[in-house]
Amino acid sequence: MHPSVILRILGALLVLFSLASLPPVFVAWLYHEPEIALFSYTFVVTLFTGLGAWLPFAHTEHELRPRDGFLITVLFWLVLSLFGSIPLLLMETPNLDFTDAFFESMSGLTTTGATVITGLEELPKSILFYRQQLQWLGGMGIIVLAVAILPMLGIGGMQLYRTEAPGPIKDRKLTPRIAETAKTLWYLYLGITTICAGCYWLAGMNLFDAICHSFSTVAIGGFSTYDASIGWFNSPLIEGIAIFFMVISGMNFALHYFAIQSRDPFYYFRDPEVQGYLAILAGVGFISVVALDMTGTYTDWEALRYGVFEVVSIATTTGYSISDFSLWPIFLPMLLFLTSFSGACAGSTGGGMKVIRILLIFKQASRELKRLIHPNAIFTVKLGRRAVPDRVGEAVWGFVSAYIFLFIIMELALLATGLDLTTAFSTVASCLNNLGPALGEASANYQSLPATAKWVLSFAMLLGRLEIFTLVVLFSPMFWRH
Template sequence: MNYKFTLRLLGIVSLCEGALLLAPMILSAVKGEDWLAFVNVIAIAVVVGLPLALFCKPQKKTMRVTGGLVSCALCWIVMSVIGCLPFVLSNNAGFIDALFETVSGFTTTGATIFSNPENLGMGLNLWRAMTHWVGGMGILLFVIAFLPKTEGTTYQVFKAETPGPKAGKLVSKLSITARILYLIYFGMTVLCAVLLLCGGLPVYDSIVLSFATAGTGGFTPTALGISAYNSLYVEVVLTAFMFLFSINFTLYYFVLIGKVKELFRSEEVRWFFSIILLVTTGVTLSLWIDKVYPTFGECLRISVFQVVSNISTTGYVLRDTSQWPALAQTLLLAVMFCGGCAGSTAGGLKVSRVVILAKSGARELRMSLNPNRVLDIKLEGRTADKNVVHGVLRYFVVYLMFMALSVVLLTIFNPTSTSQTTFVDAISSTVSCINNVGPAAFDYASGNFTSFSPVAKVILTVDMLAGRLEILPILMLFNPRSWQR
């Protein structure tokens, strides 16, 4: 491990966060809310970050794979701890609750412990939305993009933070790649905000919602969620942008440089679209047959929004889905596993992984008919590299085991003390957190985790981090070997 490199990175991340906190600080000062909490946190971030960033000059400028993973995990933990302090210092939540909320924000999960977020005030709500925005693309990518050459190899960190089976650069220089990605991200967020504004939403709501949508997060400033706006226009805009932010950002780069065809040629996007189409049909029919909503049009409208919201791992809610028929609920839970495309801000397994898994399964079946047949797995019209396929299979196994462990732990630590559906709760909340979606089966309406025991909250916090960073970095933290020099 290259300790100095990691410490320096931690320092820079903490300074960046201090800078980001200025925005909610100003807003809460203007609105006459508790802005001193933000001032204190910024002071802490600077006191912690400045010495590390200034005095840790790594001699070795390289970092090995483990180093990259561990640094990435540490950065996320540090920034979550600092990011949760505004909630603590303003006496809105205890440390564990605040940490849960912040991790849920940074990992773009959107599961909340506040039953009435509107009571938090505008400053804290802006900060909640900002955590989504920063976490969606990744703060380390931000560091790589906008700070003067961080020296040395940051590729390992980039790989650890970028979700998906393969992290691809757009251009030769990593810092330029990061800058392009953030520029696309920023541009699309602005577009989303402007469109919401055109729909008659207040400026504040448009900004907060577009941040939460861009990161595919799902925090809303009120407990009512999206239904608070009761506007078809808002729903359509949000559905469109949840979909757009779940597509591989590389494709937008191709569009920007004039290769528009690539967008339609991408196999992953086609699969993504097909899955949405299929599941939406299922959910709509299920709702219509059971006459949950009076007209077919309303069933369609609600199921399109909810399916896209779940598959993009945003987790906005429109209606109380806990009263829906079992088929619809199961489908909604199933698409949580899938998630968006690789290289997007969405969570979940990622479509490309799901496609590779499905194709590997199909391959096994065919192989059992002709054991000597030579069969490759094709993706994007090319034979997928064996290492990538194996990597996906390995990841899937680890992912399932991690999930199983979390479910078992949750049942031990008794998630909801009063209800009888503990088993379903444990499964759905784990699936929801590890895939960074947000709402769970017990209470779809608000995605609210207030009733959980503190231990259960910690377990779910780890789940969310593991899901965002794709498990390995978090597991590496517990491996004493990765701490060796």
């Protein structure tokens, strides 16, 4: 691919992204904050860098091959994280260095929600709004990536979804159809966010908090405007609304589209992935509530309230918190962290390996069991009524092994920086699964971790968000040949 094409695309992207500085300018103006200057500056820098890269090549025409999708997707997230970190780097309190600003920006755009900032209550509203907006924009990007781009690239078995995406995306060129799909998804995403904000507002949040939290709920991001997260409100009603929208946002957005089109609410329950997703939430939820009650960590109603909320928050990889689960009997946080590895559904804003892959792994492992008992019989792996091609199964297994292998390597890297096992395990799991909260030294926030660890974790967030292979493929010599 010609570097000129890359510059043109990234330039156009930056021009678009510069607009993201305008709402914070408006918020700063509304609350009479001096950050008007900060965000205006960011707007100008991003806009002109974008124009500088775009204009010289605005009329270059080059056909894009599917393969080019890998490079563009990775650069997309890297460049946005870089420019997204400008206001965080330049703001006065807290005074973040480049490592921290980049970490926070990457954490926002990948909807991870891990933070290096404490004292959120003291931050200017415009900065708070900006952080929430980063997650919301990241979430939008992920849905387009997952529904429109990954199926075409065939990453980790996602070719399964190739024919199911809204609109007929059957050709393998990265051309206009993506724009159509993206528009449909955009309306859907905006719609759900608006309803979510409305519910929060009716439940007692002020409008600012309602909008901010709707951003990070629907994006499965987990950033909050308070150090105590959504627990600050101490309102079971608000928690219930959060639970509802976390579960909804953890489903495939293409499925929402079809469900709305079919006007049949039972459409969801016929989807094998949704069945698996709800089964995991219910199963882990049940175990957690019973364990919290039996160990006397909470009494009955509290066990139900805190147990269900944290399970939904972590299993969907949102990362909101209403209690300090790092103080629960260690069995439970570990169970929750392990559940975040399966994560939400493919095509959602959630992280983890995705329920569909866990489902396929289980079906394939159980086929191996059957084959041992009847070595000469033929068994097919089915998803609903459709047989899953062997090649999809192989891609899923390749994905899962790469995921676990990279998890181990990064955990060892964090241990080598001197962190203890609990911290290393939980932070790498949290960032790779785009979850957010962690245990040990990072149980409050990631501030105190060594800079090396923060860079490894930023890499983990990107790896997780880009479904591993999009990024790993760039390290393969074969990719660059010819």
